[in-house]
Amino acid sequence: xxxxxxxxxxxxxxxxxxxxxxxxxxxxxxxxxxxxxxxxxxxxxxxxxxxxxxxxxxxxxxxxxxxxxxxxxxxxxxxxxxxxxxxxxxxxxxxxxxxxxxxxxxxxxxxxxxxxxxxxxxxxxxxxxxxxxxxxxxxxxxxxxxxxxxxxxxxxxxxxxxxxxxxxxxxxxxxxxxxxxxxxxxxxxxxxxxxxxxxxxxxxxxxxxxxxxxxxxxxxxxxxxxxxxxxxxxxxxxxxxxxxxxxxxxxxxxxxxxxxxxxxxxxxxxxxxxxxxxxxxxxxxxxxxxxxxxxxxxxxxxxxxxxxxxxxxxxxxxx
Amino acid sequence: xxxxxxxxxxxxxxxxxxxxxxxxxxxxxxxxxxxxxxxxxxxxxxxxxxxxxxxxxxxxxxxxxxxxxxxxxxxxxxxxxxxxxxxxxxxxxxxxxxxxxxxxxxxxxxxxxxxxxxxxxxxxxxxxxxxxxxxxxxxxxxxxxxxxxxxxxxxxxxxxxxxxxxxxxxxxxxxxxxxxxxxxxxxxxxxxxxxxxxxxxxxxxxxxxxxxxxxxxxxxxxxxxxxxxxxxxxxxxxxxxxxxxxxxxxxxxxxxxxxxxxxxxxxxxxxxxxxxxxx
Numbered sequence: 001x002x003x004x005x006x007x008x009x010x011x012x013x014x015x016x017x018x019x020x021x022x023x024x025x026x027x028x029x030x031x032x033x034x035x036x037x038x039x040x041x042x043x044x045x046x047x048x049x050x051x052x053x054x055x056x057x058x059x060x061x062x063x064x065x066x067x068x069x070x071x072x073x074x075x076x077x078x079x080x081x082x083x084x085x086x087x088x089x090x091x092x093x094x095x096x097x098x099x100x101x102x103x104x105x106x107x108x109x110x111x112x113x114x115x116x117x118x119x120x121x122x123x124x125x126x127x128x129x130x131x132x133x134x135x136x137x138x139x140x141x142x143x144x145x146x147x148x149x150x151x152x153x154x155x156x157x158x159x160x161x162x163x164x165x166x167x168x169x170x171x172x173x174x175x176x177x178x179x180x181x182x183x184x185x186x187x188x189x190x191x192x193x194x195x196x197x198x199x200x201x202x203x204x205x206x207x208x209x210x211x212x213x214x215x216x217x218x219x220x221x222x223x224x225x226x227x228x229x230x231x232x233x234x235x236x237x238x239x240x241x242x243x244x245x246x247x248x249x250x251x252x253x254x255x256x257x258x259x260x261x262x263x264x265x266x267x268x269x270x271x272x273x274x275x276x277x278x279x280x281x282x283x284x285x286x287x288x289x290x291x292x293x294x295x296x297x298x299x300x301x302x303x304x305x306x307x308x309x310x311x312x313x314x315x316x317x318x319x
Numbered sequence: 320x321x322x323x324x325x326x327x328x329x330x331x332x333x334x335x336x337x338x339x340x341x342x343x344x345x346x347x348x349x350x351x352x353x354x355x356x357x358x359x360x361x362x363x364x365x366x367x368x369x370x371x372x373x374x375x376x377x378x379x380x381x382x383x384x385x386x387x388x389x390x391x392x393x394x395x396x397x398x399x400x401x402x403x404x405x406x407x408x409x410x411x412x413x414x415x416x417x418x419x420x421x422x423x424x425x426x427x428x429x430x431x432x433x434x435x436x437x438x439x440x441x442x443x444x445x446x447x448x449x450x451x452x453x454x455x456x457x458x459x460x461x462x463x464x465x466x467x468x469x470x471x472x473x474x475x476x477x478x479x480x481x482x483x484x485x486x487x488x489x490x491x492x493x494x495x496x497x498x499x500x501x502x503x504x505x506x507x508x509x510x511x512x513x514x515x516x517x518x519x520x521x522x523x524x525x526x527x528x529x530x531x532x533x534x535x536x537x538x539x540x541x542x543x544x545x546x547x548x549x550x551x552x553x554x555x556x557x558x559x560x561x562x563x564x565x566x567x568x569x570x571x572x573x574x575x576x577x578x579x580x581x582x583x584x585x586x587x588x589x590x591x592x593x594x595x596x597x598x
Contacts, residue, residue: 010431017435028451139331139583143576145527147534147550148568155557155564255440259531263554273443274535277450289447293438300438 004308011301018293019074023067026286079287084279089287093269096256100268102173102180103187103260104253108246110192115199116242122200123207123238124230134200141197150190150263157186170267187264191257195249202245206238213237240310247303254299255292322515325588332584338577346397349390356384358391358544367560377562379552385563388544389570395545396574399459399538400525406464408518411471412510416502418472419479430476433469441466441528449537459538463525474517479506512589519582523575530571546571 045053054060058069073079079089122134171179210216211234219233256270269292276284326332348354355375356362362382370377376385418429436444445462452458482488482505491501532538533547541548546567553563 010434013431014434014438017431018438021435022447025447025451139576139579140572143523143579144572145530145534145575147531147547148571151550151554151557151564151568155561158558159561252440255443258442258446259534262535273446277446282450285447285450289439289443292440292443296440297438 004305007301007304011297015294015297018297019071019290020067022286022290022293023070024063026282027063029282074290079290080283082276082281082284082287084276084281084284089284090291092284093272093288093291096267096269096272098173099170099266100254100256100270102184103191103257103266103268104250106184106188107191107195107253108250110188111195111199111249112242112246114192114196116203116239118196118200119203119242120207120230120235120238122204123211124226126208131204134204138197138200138204141193142201144194145259146190146194146257147259147263149193150186150260153186153190154263183264183266187257187260187266190260190263191253195253198245198249199242203238203242206241207234210234210238240307243310244303244307247299247306251296251299251303254295322585322588326581326584329584329588331580332588335577335580335582335584338573339581342393342397342574342577345390346394349387349394354384354387354390356387358384358387359542360384367556369560370562376566377560379549379560379563380556385549385566388549389546389566392544392546392549392567393570393574395456395539395543396526396529396533396547396571399456399463399529400522402460403463403525403529404467404518404521406460407467407521408471408514410464411468411473412475412507412514414468415472415475416479416506419476419483420498420502420506422480422483426476430472433472436465436469439466441524442531445528445532446537449532454537454540456539459529459532462532463528466528467521467525470521471514471517474513475510478510478513482506482509516582516586516589519578519585523578523582526571526575526578 051060058066061069070080077090079093081087082089082092085092118134118138122131125131171183173180207230211230213234216229216234219229224233254269256268256273258270258274260266261268261271262274269288273285273288273292276282276288327336349358360383362378362384364382365374365378366382367380368374368378368382374384374386376389378384379388414429414433418426439447441463444466445459448462448465449458452461488501488505491505496504529538530545530547530550533545534551536548536551539545539548541552549567550564550571553560553567557564
């Protein structure tokens, strides 16, 4: 079967699987749902009140019916009510989403701006000292957890310049662009560092592959300059795996950077999910996890489509 | 053993192996109690002491010796990493093998389930599992194990599918060899190379995830020392006691670097065509 067609057909199937997993995973959480909702106040309920609450939330129905109702609600954009915020889950999530998108975009820009030139540079100097230095940095970047790098950045700033990154209340981009950027720059660099390392490694190896291709040799033998060979002939093809990697990584980042948001006290999707777990706000956990997985799947589908557009061999079902 | 020798001849493989060996020795010493100080004892008069001859890596806010705690923390992190990768490699290999061997409907069902698991960013899936099981070492192992299972399933399935169609497998089937024999002897044995590479790289990722979960307070629970917990505790004191951040940070980095270097060398040797691929 055509690869793309197959990909499009299985997409809703996987989505359904994700919803099943999230729904039943939350039901595995020990303790009953009413206690989870009301906390210690649940102890004050009479049996009759408890039963009517259970009936109200549909908890007296068989699990399959509950799942069906929840799924039907999903199609209407109804993810339930968050017990900590007292607002619809979707509303709470959407409020946090712009920050997460901005952080993901900024770190991707940093990663590509640093990673692609570094990778191309290293590939054209294969196994020379400058190549080894780039590879060493990429290796270190890949081996440094974001919280280690983030803490080091905060430490260097606070010791050398006696400034702490602006934390506390968050400044939205459209309210105060500069204030927002001042808050976002360190988190973006922190995330961008590991991301750039991955981009460097993949663009270097892709570039090395392409540079040994016949068509590049042909271009060389026709007298094309080194610069033209590298940037015009080789780079476009070498970028294909970079697109895939960046897309997948971007999809991950849209799920919120739990650790980085935690270090820099940013109210993004990751911290929302983490807080929801510690506050036992299960409607929110369920909604946030589903939202994140959905985004990830959509981005991955788009990456695959882009990949197919860039590389005709995929379209013909070779993979 | 020829493989090990080849890795040791590879420059980055040699460095990686040396780092891993060093950490294993340190973790073993810590596990049998050969630490310079008691890692849990609070030397109250020596709180927040910078590194010195007595306290090599300094002490923390409660007067506990950072070096001794690191020795135990390394063991803790390695335990979680090895156990979770063992879970993932076993489950993933079994799933991948059967998907390839049975084919058709089973292949479709098993691999779509793997796709569902892959739809969750690793740390998020781990968070979800922590929400169910509650934080702790066992949860970390389960969570990281489940997160990496689909990756192993994919790594195994594709080459297993290719092997299934090869003449020697066909021949074994016509001879009437039993299924378990063919699966273990002809398929699994030929998958050792890609599996070894994946296991090493997965160990690096498992260490990264474990320390991340502990850093968020969802992995190893205090007072048990763990690299992630130690870093999280260092945050509020970083200007007064930077050594509390520097040493655990360097330790995590070095450990992950060791496995990455070793894994890269393995991959270069076993698969010379592709020098690098995304994990």
